[in-house]
Amino acid sequence: xxxxxxxxxxxxxxxxxxxxxxxxxxxxxxxxxxxxxxxxxxxxxxxxxxxxxxxxxxxxxxxxxxxxxxxxxxxxxxxxxxxxxxxxxxxxxxxxxxxxxxxxxxxxxxxx
Amino acid sequence: xxxxxxxxxxxxxxxxxxxxxxxxxxxxxxxxxxxxxxxxxxxxxxxxxxxxxxxxxxxxxxxxxxxxxxxxxxxxxxxxxxxxxxxxxxxxxxxxxxxxxxxxxxxxxx
Numbered sequence: 001x002x003x004x005x006x007x008x009x010x011x012x013x014x015x016x017x018x019x020x021x022x023x024x025x026x027x028x029x030x031x032x033x034x035x036x037x038x039x040x041x042x043x044x045x046x047x048x049x050x051x052x053x054x055x056x057x058x059x060x061x062x063x064x065x066x067x068x069x070x071x072x073x074x075x076x077x078x079x080x081x082x083x084x085x086x087x088x089x090x091x092x093x094x095x096x097x098x099x100x101x102x103x104x105x106x107x108x109x110x111x112x
Numbered sequence: 113x114x115x116x117x118x119x120x121x122x123x124x125x126x127x128x129x130x131x132x133x134x135x136x137x138x139x140x141x142x143x144x145x146x147x148x149x150x151x152x153x154x155x156x157x158x159x160x161x162x163x164x165x166x167x168x169x170x171x172x173x174x175x176x177x178x179x180x181x182x183x184x185x186x187x188x189x190x191x192x193x194x195x196x197x198x199x200x201x202x203x204x205x206x207x208x209x210x211x212x213x214x215x216x217x218x219x220x221x222x
Contacts, residue, residue, distance in 0.1 A: 100161055
């Protein structure tokens with residue numbers, strides 16, 4: 001399995017600010033995704049991070065709110081923009097390796 | 113209809129017993145099936161993958177797949193308190209697309 005590092009692991013943010021989460025993988029991967037897990041809920045796919053092109057967003061998620069970069073096959077960032085308390089969640093980077101999906105440790109954001 | 117359905121639980125079993133976790137899925141063309149374990153405050157960890165009908169064993173874990181019934185289960189033998197977690201079922205029918213259930217909370221009572 002791939003080793004996936006995310007940072008920050010947790011943060012407390014003020015309403016209206018933005019935060020960028022970084023995801024670094026120890027090997028080149030074709031498929032990389034960003035998920036959100038709200039308290040007590042299951043996983044919701046935010047977008048597929050495409051290398052060298054715009055991310056593909058799921059219904060309910062837009063680029064202005066969750067801009068994503070993926071400059072190469074080992075790195076991606078997710079920005080949560082203009083945060084509100086409803087954005088308090090765990091944000092998870094994930095990659096596909098040999099057909100299986102693996103997750104980073106997650107970034108727990110609390111918005112006050 | 114949800115793609116993947118699981119009983120949310122909580123499921124409680126005594127230490128040493130067999131825990132049985134169940135999952136049904138709606139899309140008959142699904143090809144790949146996964147079980148994840150998620151401890152509170154942690155990210156999901158892949159514990160089992162299964163691709164063909166029948167049983168697949170890995171240590172104390174056995175995954176069972178029945179494509180005709182669109183049913184996949186996870187058995188945990190000799191349950192330990194450290195098995196207490198939420199177990200997520202996931203299904204994939206296209207490479208790169210994964211559908212997750214809402215998870216079943218398992219508590220193993222010492």
